[in-house]
Amino acid sequence: MKPRHWLRPALLLLLLATGVLLGGCHRGEPLPLRLTNISGHMPDLDFKLTDDNGKAVTGADYHGKVVLLYFGYTHCPDVCPLTLAQLHVVMQRLGPLADGARILFVSVDPARDTPAIMHGYVNAFDKRAVGLVGDARSVEALSKRYRSAFTREPSAADGSYEVSHSSAIYVFDRDGRARVLATPSASQDDLVHDLHLLLDTGATS
């Protein structure tokens, strides 16, 4: 009979711990996301890169913000600007809520993209966009982490080259957890809808 005295509090603790874990992961009901829900299927936001002001940053620096992660490069005159322009439209549609979100544009062209070039580039699209650069290894690590890839294509005679890269946009919640995968053909309405959900969930940890 005696063991009960400590068993009860132990059980209670266990229940509490489970509750905290579940609450932390799902906050009750799963969010009715419209785009591909990657909750629990992709790792948390984590990287060590340099932002477009030349400051060393990690994934943790963006906790508290909903993050839209996109890989590209500044010498990409067509698809990257289009995607960033579309994300700008999405941010505009979110209104003041957009201040709780950040677009992280990670360069897959470490040889040409400097923080200064990235700074001018991302700010031409949206003031809540951040350009991130890093050495090839760091960028590759981040890209692999999200099963994305990039390839530097052969150079032309004048030395210019293109970089083929993943077209996906990865969305993370305020706690840095991967939540949504948006392809460039996803509807803007759906992306706005899902960002609303993630931004409304408010509380950060």
Place this chain on the structure above:
Amino acid sequence: MKSSRIKSATLPLLLAGLLLAGSARATDAEHIRASHAWIRVLPGALPAGAYVTLENDGDRPVALRGASSSVYAEVMLHRSSREGGVSRMAMVDALNVPAHGKAELAPAGYHLMLMRARAPVKVGDTVTLTLQFGDGSTLATDFIARPANAMDAGDEHAMPSMDHGAMPHGH
């Protein structure tokens, strides 16, 4: 024809030329109407993309081969594509404008890639690009320089619908 000395040599050529002109009626360029011409200006010396809609009122398809400009040292006809979740961009030889049809150079598809501007191009500027067609004819077209985050040619061509804009497909 001032010289009669080379008449024997030029006559067949001249005849051939007349025959060609007779059957073709007009050059490729004369059958093409260009509209919605704009450039997405990017900061610094970065390459820019140019877009335009081409309509062909002729009975035969017309091939856009490329373009040239006094403002950019290099202009290339490109196509962006998206396959298996990967975006890539490659040079193409030509874009076909079907007979009595149209072809669009639009974001995430065909575009003219403008490289090495000789002088900075600012938003609001008009830049003339000379489009080149399969028969060698050309069409000088004015492109309006738009901001980096523009979605299209601007004002007179309706901004993207704010609530139903689908993100583009890569082809």
